[in-house]
Amino acid sequence: MTQKIGFFIPEFPGQTHIFLWREHQALAELGIEAEFVSTSHPPKAVASHSWAEEARGKTSYLLPFGARDTPAVLGELMRAGPSGIGRSLAAAASAEVRSPVGRLRLLAMIPAAAKLAWFARRGQWTHIHVHSCADAANVAALASLLSGIPYSLTLHGPTLEGYGPNQPQKWRNAAFATVISRRLFDVVSERLNGAKPSRIAIAPMGVDLDQIHRSRPYVSWKPGEPCRIFTCGRLNPVKGHDILLETVEMLRERGIDVRLQIAGEDEQGGRGYRTTLEAMIRDKRLTESVELLGAVSETRVRQALEDAHIFALASLDEGISVAIMEAMAMELPVIVTDVGGNSELIDHGVDAILVQPRQPKEMADAIEEVLGNEDFSRRLRQASRAKIAARFHHRISAQAIAGFLRQQEPTHA
Incomplete structure (x- = not known):
């Protein structure tokens, strides 16, 4: 009944x-x-x-x-x-x-x-x-x-x-x-x-694995090519997007042509924290490297996940992030901060990487390590979807x- x-x-x-x-x-x-x-x-x-x-x-x-x-x-x-x-x-x-x-x-x-x-x-x-x-x-x-x-x-x-x-x-x-x-x-x-x-x-x-899966194999980044990093989270200071911008700045200074896409909007429909991030992007001269997608459909998010080399999230606190789950289900290398319930989702170094919050250098180092170590990247990708299927459906x-x-x-x- x-x-x-x-x-x-x-x-x-x-x-x-x-x-x-x-x-x-x-x-x-x-x-x-x-x-x-x-x-x-x-x-x-x-x-x-x-x-x-x-x-x-x-x-x-x-x-x-x-x-x-x-x-x-x-x-x-x-x-x-x-x-x-x-x-x-x-x-x-x-x-x-x-x-x-x-x-x-x-x-x-x-x-x-x-x-x-x-x-x-x-x-x-x-x-x-x-x-x-x-x-x-x-x-x-x-x-x-x-x-x-x-x-x-x-x-x-x-x-x-x-x-x-x-x-x-x-x-x-x-x-x-x-x-x-x-x-x-x-x-x-x-x-x-x-x-x-x-x-x-x-x-x-959790996530629906029948809907969230790759339609084509992951393609690793190669030096000299643009490195596509994707993140997803509302435009709010707690999501640490400003820290991620510092990470992008550091990686570009190291010679890596990073292209960051941020999916999400602020609670005021674009009139709030978005303006702060836009000013920061201009000040750091990252207008050609960072794209604020706004609030986008789940189809657009999956496309961005499939196109990306890395998923990164620099949040200062989380419950347990569904955005991280989706990235893991899409078999992406995932690098996020060790805050809130993220350590209940991730076994560090096994299915994703945890870094300390407010440490853009630590995140930049972790991203560079994954990009430069194909075996490590592959192990993370293979374990990530299995974790979601077992515990976070x-x-x-x-x-x-x-x-x-x-x-x-x-x-x-």
């Missing part, structure tokens, strides 16, 4: 959401019909995937909140009655927030929570799974207090603090949770002791969610 749930993703479909699209498909294969719900539309510049239009058509949005939503919201509040409304007001009053403004902001989420409850009742969802521990988790928690529908969380990281205050309340009332790395599991266990749900699984996101997280859902009694909103 198919179970219907809400699949709650903030600003869906965004540039980093390909793995959620895959998870949604994997849940369907497991008998879970997950209906998309989101806070609001993302900026158009970051909704670049080939499936984005289809996803938008399948998604119900909480915002903007219009006059036509008023009857549904009032109806859900009436259905919740004084007890449900009282529970939600008490939760907002007791929430761990940093200021009176933060508490008022939480109170203002109650109408959105009522709208979410209305979506759940209309769709006959038995559960809401939230792919965020930020405000979306607050909305789901309030909706649960109003309607009784259970909810769960996925923590993507790279930190817990990055998802804002009120974490104990979000987690305490969740039916279950998944986290994408052992490191994040340890963080939750330490900082939310007594507030975390009894059921938590470590379930990394796209069904792992869906299997964890489906398993937890089967353990709980269905509750109709």
Whole structure:
């Protein structure tokens, strides 16, 4: 029997959401019909995937909140009655927030929570799974207090603090949770002791190996030819793109004609951190060597991976990077920083290389070593896809969610 749930993703479909699209498909294969719900539309510049239009058509949005939503919201509040409304007001009053403004902001989420409850009742969802521990988790928690529908969380990281205050309340009332790395599991266990749900699984996101594979053999770099390096990550300081630019500068000074492509956009649709990187590229006279691709489709990412000699990522923190997984699945030499959960993904020197963050010289040295040692490069490439196939395929997280859902009694909103 198919179970219907809400699949709650903030600003869906965004540039980093390909793995959620895959998870949604994997849940369907497991008998879970997950209906998309989101806070609001993302900026158009970051909704670049080939499936984005289809996803938008399948998604119900909480915002903007219009006059036509008023009857549904009032109806859900009436259905919740004084007890449900009282529970939600008490939760907002007791929430761990940093200021009176933060508490008022939480109170203002109650109408959105009522709208979410209305979506759940209309769709006959038995559960809401939230792919965020930020405000979306607050909305789901309030909706649960109003309607009784259970909810769960996925923590993507790279930190817990990055998802804002009120974490104990979000987690305490969740039916279950998944986290994408052992490191994040340890963080939750330490900082939310007594507030975390009894059921938590470590379930990394993954890649679909049926879709992500080479169509032609890897071609090694030869001295005198351009060296193509590819990286993929939103344009945000945490991704370390500025450090990678320094790496490119060093390699070019060593006589290697590096051509770097960066796939990803900033959260402002090109008006934010992109401008800082553009200025840095100009200042370093790398305009002919570095290309900012913006938010591009998964097809374009795979093409770039197939064309590249090296995948490099100089991030300062990560949960476990799906972009790295995709590069490993494409049998590329991968050189990334030893941050966050990357060491749970990579066996250093076996299937990829880890370097210390904020050390462009160390990354440049590692890239030069791989380029100059074909045997080493081949061993890395051969081991990388095998690692992903064994431990990071796209069904792992869906299997964890489906398993937890089967353990709980269905509750109709």
